Amino acid sequence: MRPRFTRPKESNPEKSPNLYVANCGPKVGISYDDMESVFAKFGEVIGVHAADETGARVIVCFSEVDSAGTAFEALNGNPCRELGGRTLHMRYSVPRPKAKVRGNDSLSVSFLSSELEIPGIYLVRDFVTAEQEQELLQAVDARPWKSLAKRRVQHYGYEFLYETRNVDSRQFLGELPSFVSPILEKISSFPHLDDNKSRLKIDQLTVNEYPPGVGLSPHIDTHSAFDEFIFSLSLAGPCIMEFRRYQHGTWRPQPSEDNGTEADKCSNIIRKAIFLPPRSMLLLSGEGRYAWHHYIPHHKIDLVGEQVVKRCKRRVSFTFRKVRRGPCCCNYRQYCDSQTET
CATH class of the missing domain: 3.30.70.330 (RRM (RNA recognition motif) domain)
Incomplete structure (x- = not known):
């Protein structure tokens, strides 16, 4: 692409x-x-x-x-x-003019995070080399995968619990594997972190393998589960990631919701999208992490501008996070499980 x-x-x-x-x-x-x-x-x-x-x-x-x-x-x-x-x-x-998402001519696809204009979201292309990409894929393929309904996953540091969208911080799986050490080192010098690097102590990694046509349901990573900075490395194949800001209420899709159609029926939604090429690293922080749902459409083919982008036989994402110790005290109370009465 x-x-x-x-x-x-x-x-x-x-x-x-x-x-x-x-x-x-x-x-x-x-x-x-x-x-x-x-x-x-x-x-x-x-x-x-x-x-x-x-x-x-x-x-x-x-x-x-x-x-x-x-x-x-x-x-x-x-x-x-x-x-x-x-x-x-x-x-x-x-x-190149901004492209259109398949099936929705009103939604443009950005190629740069500066075009997206969501505070706290940054994209760095070619974060790893093609050689590093192959080494990472070979490393995870040499380890056991856990099968979910539509994709395979691996967890390191702490296991992510899909039923509760949280982690059990008492169940430590061990240090992150050595094959991601170069990535962690490069993350420490990631642009846009400014004075926050001292708080950047990643201890949880989830690896997801997406076959063609499988995406990700709209969600905000649980505030009480993870700290502010969430890094997502895309390997093997491209995808479009959509972001949604719900102006009223605190709509929260359930884990079983796959296509986001209920969200489409809601009014007062701001929707934006960005193209994630292979080997790119996406940072979610601040408002972009705490207040915007992110979503990968469930398509086998994406129409981006005049180009048909076919999903590859697999896309593998490495999501790096820091498990939170204590409640979240962010400024986005309506989206925060630590500050919202249940």
Whole structure:
């Protein structure tokens, strides 16, 4: 799945601060850091992203159009000594309009968390490499899975109890497995955490395997079960995640509700959606964690803009959390089980 940029036709070479660069990427042995180092010589680079799933095409985003133009003139069609003499092929890349979710033309799909405009929700693309992705998948496949009605799961640290949507903090399963240690280390330097890193002590991991057509019912992770920061790493396949803010009342779907149709009948709902590509990490914090339900539609095929995105044979998510000790004291009382009378 392409990011939010696209190539203009050759007959319309509209300049932009974003360059589509072919013959360059992890697939051909060039890291994103190497590419950023080369392109940064021409101006401030604000991001290097995979252009598609081939691993051999990238989008380089500059802060200024002139910087992109200078890099284009210097590198397009010419051997690049810093990249092993590889010849790069470029076009300017322009923003892609927000896409539409299948079956609901009123709901746009964002490709960047900044477009989503939900406080506390952040997405980092390519949080792990393709090689790390395969290592993580091999590690969990070497361990026993627990089968639920429609998907398989593994729990580490503490088991998540689906009947109560909580954990038994007295039943410690052991330390998190060593194969996620590099992920935990990278999470500790996650952007947007600011002064909260001292409170980031993850001790619970749930691994979910979703076959094609299986999603996730709308829910807010129980406030009293987990602390504020929830990280979700997507592997193997993409998906669309929808967020819902219920303006009145405290609608809470039951674990058996799978398709969210009852929620669709409610009025006064704000709905937003974001595309989660493989190897991306999503952070739920603040308002986005405490007040917005999140939901993965139960589709085998998603229509995103003009592209049909087929769900892969599996999508595997790693959800990292910290078990809460004591009641939640957040500012979202209407959604908080610690502060709402039952």
